[in-house]
Amino acid sequence: MCVFCSSHRPAQSGLGEIQIMDKRLLFVFITGAQFSVAFAQTLQYYFVNVSLDWTSAQSVCRRDYTDLATIETTADVDAVLSTASNYTGKAWIGLYDELYNSWKWSLDDSSFYGDGEYTFRNWYPGSPNDLYGPQLCVRLISVSDPLRRWDDRQCSDVRMFVCYNGTVDGTPSFVLSNVSLNWTEAQMFCRKNYVDLASIRNQTENDLISALISSADVWIGLYRDKLWSDGSLSPFQHWADGQPGSDSGVQCAATEFGSGRWYDESCSQSLPFICYKKSNVSEFYREI
Incomplete structure (x- = not known):
């Protein structure tokens, strides 16, 4: 299920204002874009508001960022949710099922x-x-x-x-x-x-x-067990009640905005998705 793509830093156009709140928190406001981003720990999360199947979403994340989102703590859960304050549906994360190699x-x-x-x-x-x-x-x-x-x-x-x-x-x-x-x-x-x-x-x-x-x-x-797209071995789980699901076939994980809980979905389904990059900033928030 892996797709090899080169990584590069996405262009940041439409930069309006940078405001330093304190040594730990930086706010950047951007207009006219179709994604938002938040930092937690050393991971910088991007919500990409384009609906793709899981494998295509993985390809985009590996091309433009680092990979589909790995979520290792409750702080990461909160950071992911902060990337899309007006979205209430589900979005792909990097957790997936692999029948032969997991x-x-x-x-x-x-x-x-x-x-x-x-x-x-x-x-x-x-x-x-x-x-x-x-x-x-x-x-x-x-x-x-x-x-x-x-x-x-x-x-x-x-x-x-x-x-x-x-x-x-x-x-x-x-x-x-x-x-x-x-x-x-x-x-x-x-x-x-x-x-x-x-x-x-x-x-x-x-x-x-x-x-x-x-x-x-x-x-x-x-x-x-399910695998993270980037190879992370984190044991952290944040499944909704009754999940992972019992449907046959390979399933991929999506997070639900609002609860932050994870759900099994068919990997062929089209959903928005969360990408990440490494960051040296402890906390960051940027909204469309």
Whole structure:
């Protein structure tokens, strides 16, 4: 979904007045433009009042600014809202869903993974596929697949699971649960009683777990999360109630002006959007 474009500083025409309020706050008033901007922390946000699909909006932001907006704090939320005081609809931000490249292991210690091990995958043909709506967690299939491959499932499903319990003489130790839980509950159980849900770093470890599970499909520690367009790893979330949504297909995030909350929308929908640039000014406001 990434679009490579060169970045440059947009022209600033129609500059009317600059007023220094104090050392922390600068107001600039501009007329005749179709965007507004606010600073928070080190990010400068621009509201672009042109309706585009998410990928086209990303392309414009990367061409004219830095990228679609990354929002990492409640201060950022407020700064985004201040860019369009008269707009009450939704606008794209940089958070998006990626079916193939956004999978992560519950155990996120980078020292645990050797070269290529974090990205080892053993998907069943046709998976991942979001077959029944967003399927953000992964099971190892035993019942219907003798090769013990993986597929994506809804995290609310209840099943047995495998925990990682450290190493014994250099060999990873795995424990099969004797209870069935949803993925989040399984993660909590493994972290409380062992180390974490099982990471599978290679085919040897896949075979070790396969030998444990007999005929039970089990949760493993792989899950999918949305990504920021600029690669930020910020865990901050500001979803509206009931969001992210349950519609099938890849979804992108839009912020709603007024509440500042985030909503899943089809990435092909046309909406205005928020771009950002880096800034050395702590706070800034500019209005059309």
